[in-house]
Amino acid sequence: MERNLRLIDNPVDRLARVVEALLVIASRPLTVQELATASEEDGERVETAIGLLAGRYREGKSGIVLEQVAGGYAFRAAREAAEACARLVERPVQRGLSQAALETLAVVAYLGPVTRPEIARIRGVAADSAVAGLVERGLIAEAGREEAGGAIRYETTPLFERVFGLANPAELPQLDDLGGDAEEIRARLESVAERRGA
Amino acid sequence: MSAVPVRELDLDLEAFQGPFDLLLTLVLKEELELADVEVAEIVLAFVERLAERAPVDLEGCGEFLVLISSLLELKARELFPDELELEELASDEAAEELAERLAAYRRFRAAAGWLEERLAAEGDRFFRVGPAPLAPAPVRTLARQEPAQLAGALRSLAKEPPAPSLRHLTLTFPPVSRFLERFRAVLRSRRHFDFEDEVGSLPRIEQAVAFLAILELRKRGEIRLGQPGPFDPITVWSGISA
Numbered sequence: 001m002e003r004n005l006r007l008i009d010n011p012v013d014r015l016a017r018v019v020e021a022l023l024v025i026a027s028r029p030l031t032v033q034e035l036a037t038a039s040e041e042d043g044e045r046v047e048t049a050i051g052l053l054a055g056r057y058r059e060g061k062s063g064i065v066l067e068q069v070a071g072g073y074a075f076r077a078a079r080e081a082a083e084a085c086a087r088l089v090e091r092p093v094q095r096g097l098s099q100a101a102l103e104t105l106a107v108v109a110y111l112g113p114v115t116r117p118e119i120a121r122i123r124g125v126a127a128d129s130a131v132a133g134l135v136e137r138g139l140i141a142e143a144g145r146e147e148a149g150g151a152i153r154y155e156t157t158p159l160f161e162r163v164f165g166l167a168n169p170a171e172l173p174q175l176d177d178l179g180g181d182a183e184e185i186r187a188r189l190e191s192v193a194e195r196r197g198a
Numbered sequence: 199m200s201a202v203p204v205r206e207l208d209l210d211l212e213a214f215q216g217p218f219d220l221l222l223t224l225v226l227k228e229e230l231e232l233a234d235v236e237v238a239e240i241v242l243a244f245v246e247r248l249a250e251r252a253p254v255d256l257e258g259c260g261e262f263l264v265l266i267s268s269l270l271e272l273k274a275r276e277l278f279p280d281e282l283e284l285e286e287l288a289s290d291e292a293a294e295e296l297a298e299r300l301a302a303y304r305r306f307r308a309a310a311g312w313l314e315e316r317l318a319a320e321g322d323r324f325f326r327v328g329p330a331p332l333a334p335a336p337v338r339t340l341a342r343q344e345p346a347q348l349a350g351a352l353r354s355l356a357k358e359p360p361a362p363s364l365r366h367l368t369l370t371f372p373p374v375s376r377f378l379e380r381f382r383a384v385l386r387s388r389r390h391f392d393f394e395d396e397v398g399s400l401p402r403i404e405q406a407v408a409f410l411a412i413l414e415l416r417k418r419g420e421i422r423l424g425q426p427g428p429f430d431p432i433t434v435w436s437g438i439s440a
Contacts, residue, residue, distance in 0.1 A: 027328035074325060082322030089324065094317055099310065100257050106309035122302055125260035159327070164313060165320040178308035 015041055016049040023053075028158060029072030070161035071168050093137045094163050104130035105139060109160065110175050113143040113153035139163065207247060207262075211239045222265065225272070226300070232273045241266060268296055372404055377411030385421065385436040393432035 018039045022030060032050070036043045050066070050073055057066040063078050077085050097105070104127050107119045119127035131154060134140040143155040161169065207218040214221050214230060218240070224230035244262050248254065384391050397408040412434060415421045422435040 027326050076323055076325035079322045082324060085324035091324075093327065094321075097314075097317065102310035102313050103306055106306045106313055109313075110306070110309060122299075122306055124264040124299070124303060125257055129257070162325065163320070164316050165323055173309070173312055175305050175309060178305045178312065 012045065012048055012052060015039060015045055016052045019046060019049045020053055023066070023073060023075050026074070029070045029074040029162065031072040034072070067165075068167045069165060070158040072158075074162070093139065093159065098130070098133075100125075100127075100130045101133055105134055105156070105160070108134070108140050108154050109156045109169065109172060112140070112155035114155075115146055115151035115153050117151060119154075207240075207244055209240060209243055211236055218265070222269075225269070232269070232276050235269075235273070237266065237270055237273060240269075268300075271296075369403055372407050374407055374411045374414060377408045378414060381408075381411060381415060381434070382420070385434070390433055390435040393434055 018041075019035050022035055022038050030038075032043045032046050035050075036046045039046065041049075054066050056062065057064050057075065059065055059078055059080070063081055064075050065078050067074060067076055069076075100123075103123055104119055107122050107127075108114055111118065111122075116127050116131055119131065131140070135142070135154070138157055139160045140154045141157045143153045145152055156169070161167075166172065209216060209218055209221060214224070214235060221230065221235070221240075225232050225235070244266075248259070381391075381396075384396065393409075393412065397405045400408065412421070412423065412432075415434075415437075416423055419437050421437045424433040424435065425431070
């Protein structure tokens with residue numbers, strides 16, 4: 001009895017319950033700073049509380065999982081409940097993303113804030129409808145205007161990171177590691193140009 | 199929507215059989231002579247595929263045009279190297295730019311592929327999506343103020359403002375008779391005149407009085423008036439000579 005009482009009164013455990021409550025009412029990931037401000041605690045203690053919660057809310061142990069995503073912490077459903085969840089809720093954000101939308105999203109994710117003409121230049125086709133679709137889904141958002149010309153710039157949103165399960169944008173693979181044959185193509189084309197010049 | 203990516207367009211040409219994407223790769227790797235490739239056949243294949251599908255895949259058309267024009271440019275350079283000698287530097291630059299654009303595009307295409315795989319892998323993650331909860335609005339407090347100073351500010355606002363001057367609203371109308379005489383004099387020397395030419399340079403108030411004079415002359419049967427349509431120029435004829 002005495003032992004139980006001591007556990008309940010543990011300040012870290014109490015803070016963990018507060019953080020748990022904050023994460024339950026939030027509909028987006030909360031940063032350590034936001035949790036610290038709301039609970040009037042310092043960040044380090046909040047992180048300790050999060051560690052405690054992460055142990056409780058994990059795959060295989062709970063139907064709710066605490067994850068580090070989009071620069072913060074959030075609860076999500078355990079993967080084992082995915083099928084049941086899919087029967088209950090629609091997911092319009094990630095459903096039916098076209099190849100054009102994915103390519104546009106990739107350009108915005110790597111180069112953002114970026115304008116529509118810049119996206120079109122890379123993809124070789126107009127990006128207007130793809131950009132509009134991604135804005136509607138909430139995966140990208142306006143991020144000010146270009147100084148020269150005033151074209152609207154776009155960048156990815158925290159929802160993008162959340163949908164793709166990224167803790168932060170740095171989790172995207174290095175662009176140089178992708179499309180490995182690009183250098184080779186360039187060298188070949190250059191050699192064609194050189195031979196024609198000779 | 200049954201749009202198939204342009205790059206997956208199936209080609210059955212004399213020199214090549216397979217998807218368009220593979221053709222591009224082979225050309226870029228110089229494993230296929232572009233001179234042997236019938237570009238017109240590719241265009242035909244695309245147009246036939248386009249005709250089979252509705253609605254028209256505009257994005258696919260755009261992508262196809264970009265790719266086919268790049269191919270045509272490369273082919274033209276290969277077929278007519280001498281004609282382009284003067285522009286050799288420019289063609290090098292064009293080839294370089296094409297290579298860079300293709301390389302950049304391939305990287306982003308690969309990134310899109312990565313995102314697609316990631317999305318599939320994360321497909322069993324469900325989470326709550328909705329507007330962020332409302333945070334309490336921060337209370338904005340005013341700095342301490344001296345009551346006398348506030349009263350002074352209020353007093354200046356409560357003061358009766360000076361009455362606005364209406365002098366500029368007073369209008370002086372010239373007598374209608376002045377214009378009656380003037381128009382009669384004009385019509386003695388000419389058979390007709392254009393109203394706007396006659397009074398266009400006068401102040402608006404005088405133009406209005408002149409118009410009254412015209413109406414008066416018309417009423418007395420001294421003139422005839424003509425105007426083809428609303429807001430068109432008004433022509434005034436002498437009524438006596440008619």
